[in-house]
Amino acid sequence: MSSPFLDSQLAAFDAQAPRLPGARLGWLAESRRANRDALAAGGLPGPRVEGWKYSPLRALERRAFVASDAAAMAPALPPGAWTLAGVEGSRLVFVDGLLDRAQSRFVAEEGVSLLGLAEAMDSGSDGLCHALGERYAAADDGFARLGAALAADGAVLRIAPGVQVRQMVQCVFVSRAGPADLAWHARLVVALGVGARARVIEHHLDAGTHANFGNLLTRVTLEAGAELDWLRISGEPEAATAIARTEVELGAGARYSATAIEAGAALSRHELRIRLAGAGARCESRGVFALRGRRHADIALTIEHAARDTTSLVHWRGVADDRARGAFGGTIHVAVGADGADAALTNKNLLLSPHAEIATRPVLEIDADEVKASHGATVGRLEEGALFYLRSRGIPEVEARALLTFAFCREMLDGIAEPALREAVAERLRQLLPQRESLPLDGAEPAPDLIRGAGVGEPGTRQGDLSPAFRARHDDDGDDR
Amino acid sequence: MLKIVDLHVRVAGKEILKGVDLAVKAGEVHAIMGPNGAGKSTLGNVLAGREGYEVVRGSVEYRGRDLLALPPEERAALGVFLAFQYPVEIPGVNNTYFLKAALNAQRKFRGEPELDSMQFLKLVREKLRILHVSDELLHRAVNEGFSGGEKKRNEIFQMAVLEPSLAILDETDSGLDIDALRLVADGVNQLRSPERGFLVITHYQRLLDYIVPDRVHVLVDGRIVQSGDKDLALALEEKGYAWARERRLEAPAP
Numbered sequence: 001m002s003s004p005f006l007d008s009q010l011a012a013f014d015a016q017a018p019r020l021p022g023a024r025l026g027w028l029a030e031s032r033r034a035n036r037d038a039l040a041a042g043g044l045p046g047p048r049v050e051g052w053k054y055s056p057l058r059a060l061e062r063r064a065f066v067a068s069d070a071a072a073m074a075p076a077l078p079p080g081a082w083t084l085a086g087v088e089g090s091r092l093v094f095v096d097g098l099l100d101r102a103q104s105r106f107v108a109e110e111g112v113s114l115l116g117l118a119e120a121m122d123s124g125s126d127g128l129c130h131a132l133g134e135r136y137a138a139a140d141d142g143f144a145r146l147g148a149a150l151a152a153d154g155a156v157l158r159i160a161p162g163v164q165v166r167q168m169v170q171c172v173f174v175s176r177a178g179p180a181d182l183a184w185h186a187r188l189v190v191a192l193g194v195g196a197r198a199r200v201i202e203h204h205l206d207a208g209t210h211a212n213f214g215n216l217l218t219r220v221t222l223e224a225g226a227e228l229d230w231l232r233i234s235g236e237p238e239a240a241t242a243i244a245r246t247e248v249e250l251g252a253g254a255r256y257s258a259t260a261i262e263a264g265a266a267l268s269r270h271e272l273r274i275r276l277a278g279a280g281a282r283c284e285s286r287g288v289f290a291l292r293g294r295r296h297a298d299i300a301l302t303i304e305h306a307a308r309d310t311t312s313l314v315h316w317r318g319v320a321d322d323r324a325r326g327a328f329g330g331t332i333h334v335a336v337g338a339d340g341a342d343a344a345l346t347n348k349n350l351l352l353s354p355h356a357e358i359a360t361r362p363v364l365e366i367d368a369d370e371v372k373a374s375h376g377a378t379v380g381r382l383e384e385g386a387l388f389y390l391r392s393r394g395i396p397e398v399e400a401r402a403l404l405t406f407a408f409c410r411e412m413l414d415g416i417a418e419p420a421l422r423e424a425v426a427e428r429l430r431q432l433l434p435q436r437e438s439l440p441l442d443g444a445e446p447a448p449d450l451i452r453g454a455g456v457g458e459p460g461t462r463q464g465d466l467s468p469a470f471r472a473r474h475d476d477d478g479d480d481r
Numbered sequence: 482m483l484k485i486v487d488l489h490v491r492v493a494g495k496e497i498l499k500g501v502d503l504a505v506k507a508g509e510v511h512a513i514m515g516p517n518g519a520g521k522s523t524l525g526n527v528l529a530g531r532e533g534y535e536v537v538r539g540s541v542e543y544r545g546r547d548l549l550a551l552p553p554e555e556r557a558a559l560g561v562f563l564a565f566q567y568p569v570e571i572p573g574v575n576n577t578y579f580l581k582a583a584l585n586a587q588r589k590f591r592g593e594p595e596l597d598s599m600q601f602l603k604l605v606r607e608k609l610r611i612l613h614v615s616d617e618l619l620h621r622a623v624n625e626g627f628s629g630g631e632k633k634r635n636e637i638f639q640m641a642v643l644e645p646s647l648a649i650l651d652e653t654d655s656g657l658d659i660d661a662l663r664l665v666a667d668g669v670n671q672l673r674s675p676e677r678g679f680l681v682i683t684h685y686q687r688l689l690d691y692i693v694p695d696r697v698h699v700l701v702d703g704r705i706v707q708s709g710d711k712d713l714a715l716a717l718e719e720k721g722y723a724w725a726r727e728r729r730l731e732a733p734a735p
Binding site for chain 2: 384386388389391392393395400406407408410
């Protein structure tokens with residue numbers, strides 16, 4: 001396997017490996033080497049790998065990236081760039097994937113251990129082997145292998161059993177434009193002891209106009225009864241490439257509740273892989289992708305019900321405007337013996353432009369006997385009736401569209417318990433949504449085949465409402481159909 | 482105030498209104514009665530500016546303007562209000578927020594200062610009091626989970642807040658029990674004024690016991706076949722629409 005992208009990354013590994021943090025740890029060096037070799041042999045997922053159908057990597061493969069460099073750390077960002085209402089506590093700022101201590105803040109709390117990953121690796125911190133030693137074996141693990149081989153920094157958060165962390169822990173990621181496009185790889189390790197409780201914010205800032213490649217690999221382990229709330233705000237510049245994989249393992253009675261808003265990028269992929277390993281474990285994932293311009297976002301969610309009486313709740317909404325392309329894949333697998341599992345998945349999407357595309361693929365695989373499972377997915381347009389209702393009361397069309405689109409997405413933020421934070425995230429969401437007339441001004445009507453299988457509505461109206469529909473896109477990365 | 486001349490309207494390629502003439506002066510209440518499929522709701526929708534209604538011929542003049550040339554939001558800002566037969570549920574949009582956005586959008590269009598939250602709440606409280614509507618209505622999403630009666634009352638409440646010049650009530654009585662009907666009619670009667678015209682579209686005469694019209698028009702098969710005072714409604718109730726339909730057949734084709 002060879003491509004400018006792979007070659008540049010493998011070269012970076014060969015140059016950096018001896019200098020990576022924790023290089024003296026035998027198990028870590030071996031794991032990095034094994035993942036590097038697997039990547040060299042297997043490459044990145046190709047267009048024929050089903051789960052990657054909507055994230056074509058051809059354009060990325062043609063590009064070479066340089067490694068991030070601590071010496072060239074960006075100047076401090078304006079204060080407030082990462083301020084979220086009501087969020088105090090520790091804040092780790094990563095510039096090009098490297099912890100910037102000058103901009104970070106560590107707030108000590110009893111029973112909470114928070115370290116930069118490089119520091120943790122160098123000190124040979126216990127327990128890292130389990131979180132970092134994995135050799136990624138699946139054919140589509142290319143980016144995970146890359147992250148495991150090359151991650152030079154990140155964070156390790158450990159909560160002692162029974163500790164309820166008061167403050168939120170915030171990880172802010174920012175990248176900047178330089179003389180050459182760069183690639184960074186980082187890892188987050190989060191482990192909650194029995195009955196512990198914490199809240200984490202993963203915040204990717206849309207700052208500047210770089211075309212960098214970011215790769216974040218997150219491993220979360222929740223022991224019995226532990227509870228973790230996770231908020232992910234992803235807003236990269238339009239030319240950036242953003243890859244993130246979050247792996248979560250839940251013990252008995254543990255709870256993981258995640259909310260995400262995704263603004264997409266030139267290529268953006270968010271994988272959330274949750275394993276409900278202990279009886280009574282529960283996970284919730286709510287999210288919105290709101291895409292403009294030529295942005296892309298691919299949300300790939302996999303939930304494994306591996307124990308009895310486990311619950312998963314997945315509610316995502318998607319909005320695509322202009323020539324944006326969104327994809328949502330939600331796969332729920334209920335394993336043999338995981339009786340009493342309860343799984344619900346919905347994904348509703350709005351197309352705001354005739355050139356936007358959204359694909360949704362909910363999949364339920366059930367191998368247990370007593371299971372409650374439901375799923376539903378739609379792709380549609382703003383309902384003509386609602387739009388007319390607002391306009392008939394005097395609200396101009398542009399505002400009426402914006403209002404309805406925002407209302408469509410906002411529900412997904414209900415999982416954020418703190419009102420001030422929820423409001424701040426809602427405001428961020430509002431900024432992501434189109435505020436203007438979406439349909440072309442020349443009055444071009446959407447092609448009738450644009451929503452395949454959709455209810456076309458009454459003759460004489462041009463809007464289909466939110467009827468079940470499926471829209472496939474070309475498997476090429478060309479922009480036009 | 483409103484002058485409809487020879488209005489022909491097509492919906493999905495089918496002609497529904499086939500030459501409607503109607504004039505409503507300020508201060509008047511006109512009732513449009515007719516059987517199902519006569520084109521009553523089409524008339525309301527075309528006046529409010531709904532898409533999908535193709536005007537083939539004729540004109541609608543409203544306060545000296547060509548109403549049909551305006552988008553729905555401008556018609557609203559100029560004082561046209563349609564109380565929907567089937568008010569739309571809008572999950573996620575708070576009723577108060579919606580109404581404030583609507584009122585301020587209208588005021589902005591007319592060059593009037595927008596109301597701040599305090600001024601708006603004061604106005605809303607006053608209207609709630611007059612209409613005997615519970616303020617619980619304000620905190621819910623627009624029409625979401627409302628009963629049929631609540632939806633219709635919400636329409637009248639919106640009308641009271643927006644204070645239109647021309648109010649079109651599209652079968653506001655349908656699906657209401659007698660108590661709800663009376664409340665809705667009371668609301669409308671409160672809003673009757675010398676500056677305001679009403680077009681009350683209804684299937685049954687019952688509503689007109691409570692909202693007494695100045696004129697009654699019978700719409701059959703896309704044309705007004707008969708006009709008269711409130712007694713015409715009573716005659717219709719007694720003799721049925723078949724009677725009016727026959728009278729239309731007797732009338733010379735236009």
